[in-house]
Amino acid sequence: MRGFLGGMLVVAALAVAVPPAQGAESGINIAIQQTVDGPSNAQRLKVGWVRMFVGWSLGEPAPGQYDAGYLDQLKREADRYRARGVKTLFVVQDTPSWAAGPNGAGPAPPADASTYGRFVAELARVANPAAIEIWNEADSDVFWRGAPDPAGYTSLLQASYQRIKAAAPNVTVVTSGMVGNHYEFLEQMYAAGAAGNFDAVGVHTDTACLLTSPKVYYREPNGRVGRFSFTGYREVHNVMAANGDAAKGVWMTEIGWNTGSRKPNSCRDGAVAGTRAEGVSERTQARFLKLAYRCLAGDPEVRVALWFSLQDVGGGAGFGDHLGLIRKGGKRKPAYKAMREVRNGKIGRTGCGGRSDRSAPSLAVSRPTEGAVFTDGENLPMRVTARDSGTGMRRVELYVDGKRVRTWGGGRVRSSWFGFSSLGYGDHAVEIRALDQAQNETVRRLTVRKVSPSSFGDSAAPSVRWRSFPKRAGASLRLAVVVRDRGAAGLRKITLYVDGVRVRTTKRGDGLWRPRIHLRGSGKHRI
Known part of the structure; x- marks a missing residue:
């Protein structure tokens, strides 16, 4: 004044x-x-x-x-x-x-x-x-x-x-x-x-x-x-x-x-x-x-x-x-x-907004991983958890080869970037940034590779063997199926269709898969 x-x-x-x-x-x-x-x-x-x-x-x-x-x-x-x-x-x-x-x-x-x-x-x-x-x-x-x-x-x-x-x-x-x-x-x-x-x-x-x-x-x-x-x-x-x-x-x-x-x-x-x-x-x-x-x-x-x-x-x-x-x-x-x-x-206190926060959020990235290999038709999986004890999370950003390609609000991401399927073969720089409300930033950098399917040298199809199978419709039933791949490429994903409709997809390694399904209506069903 x-x-x-x-x-x-x-x-x-x-x-x-x-x-x-x-x-x-x-x-x-x-x-x-x-x-x-x-x-x-x-x-x-x-x-x-x-x-x-x-x-x-x-x-x-x-x-x-x-x-x-x-x-x-x-x-x-x-x-x-x-x-x-x-x-x-x-x-x-x-x-x-x-x-x-x-x-x-x-x-x-x-x-x-x-x-x-x-x-x-x-x-x-x-x-x-x-x-x-x-x-x-x-x-x-x-x-x-x-x-x-x-x-x-x-x-x-x-x-x-x-x-x-x-x-x-x-x-x-x-x-x-x-x-x-x-x-x-x-x-x-x-x-x-x-x-x-x-x-x-x-x-x-x-x-x-x-x-x-x-x-x-x-x-x-x-x-x-x-x-x-x-x-x-x-x-x-x-x-x-x-x-x-x-x-x-x-x-x-x-x-x-x-x-x-x-x-x-x-x-x-x-x-x-x-x-x-x-x-x-x-x-x-x-x-x-x-x-x-x-x-x-x-x-x-x-x-x-x-x-x-x-x-x-x-x-x-x-x-x-x-x-x-x-x-x-x-x-x-x-x-x-x-x-x-x-x-x-000597007066009672009240909370007022505008917290000063100079501490960056924590950032955990489970997918993608360093050195992960992908091929044609695959998206880039995102499994990210960011937390901030100060002002709270604002967003998570994904950069690929130096360009921001996707943003998610908050700090929990369970998604994929579909644009990865259009990228060329070779190494790609991935950068994941977590920003809190005060613009403090934590960054994780890694490299992934995209290769052609033939580069795996793998022509053997995975094996699928049923362990248990429903005999009647109506109830909620759990299947049991063992999927294995002995080739160099390894499993990409497993998808379950019921009567031509996709109902479950999982990305996992070899082993037992027990998805739950519900068969509707009488008669035969194709699984």
Whole structure:
């Protein structure tokens, strides 16, 4: 969310690391030009944290010259919340002109990341907040001119972490709240050396003109939970775990649904402008709020979740003006009561969709087998079982000689590919792929051969000898027949016909076969 404009101070509530017995702690953002009191409302709403935007350009107007009055004001604000049992998180942005880099001052990175690092360390020392967030939405060009720049942002993170810890060891350092659950940006941060330079990862789910329930999700083409799905934070934590940070938490420093216009195509923000309504009803906002915190209660990796914002600050178009728990005139929305009922994370949990799954399915192939030999008129048998304990199976694919020739839904295949009979003689590459719902894939490769019947050098017919044979019709009867082939080719299949109609076929080796049949009607029957 856009929180700091023109060097103005903005406040927002945040949830902190939670004990195992509860879900993510709740919080509120306090918007620009808010008219209601922050500390008293934070206490009344039973939230755990408050988040405050800090302007670097206001706190250090000249190199090394800190504005003592401004820093003291921040400290007093933090003390007011602390007195009511609410902790503070400072999110620091806005580069002063003297520190500007190639992209200018304001919402752009500094020329030298260490200048920012020194300021946040001084802020930690003087104001003593519980946590500091390193920039706001650094993956967005709105707040980081020239974004995405994961390497540049990582430099800022590296320049800040150790300095903050040296000045105030107990301060929690949170990465910039990323727009949506931007796991790809986080992956790029790790690649640039971000590991070891933060205590928690920030995400923002209060995206433009959000209308969908927190239970609703989609998957990206690569199978991952969608970046703009509420539960996409599971992919963020999956990236953290893959880089050795599974024990660290995700902090949702902005969460919210707006109550702007519900007229069709009234949205004016973001990539969805003109394609949907701007907001939801106040009743729906309250329902989604409670549902979101219940979703988070089932995911202990999310330690905090802050609502954006406490109060609406505008009455015109734009989703950002209508995210509050309180209307612009001061009247509380139903979501205000809903937040009180969250009780700072002490709320029952519910299951929400969008599981992160990076484990490939198991795949067992009993047919075809490596080196199997086939001849004219034969199909390629498929006996495949694939299982997935994560998101579940999606499909099984068959490739022959590099071309996909058949697809089956699910994970159990008892079928054949009839196109094999049209292939030429020789070796053929067979590839069987099992894909789960998250697009994880397991592959088995083997080679089979097709030969002409004459290549077997076998002109002897198989022998068929009846062991038992029905004498009357009506009942369900079991036959017993011994089939043997002494030639080089071996048995291909055995087929049973009753009165000219095929009723059973089996592909098996030599030996006793006991099919069951039912003879209908009186008179003679030909078997």
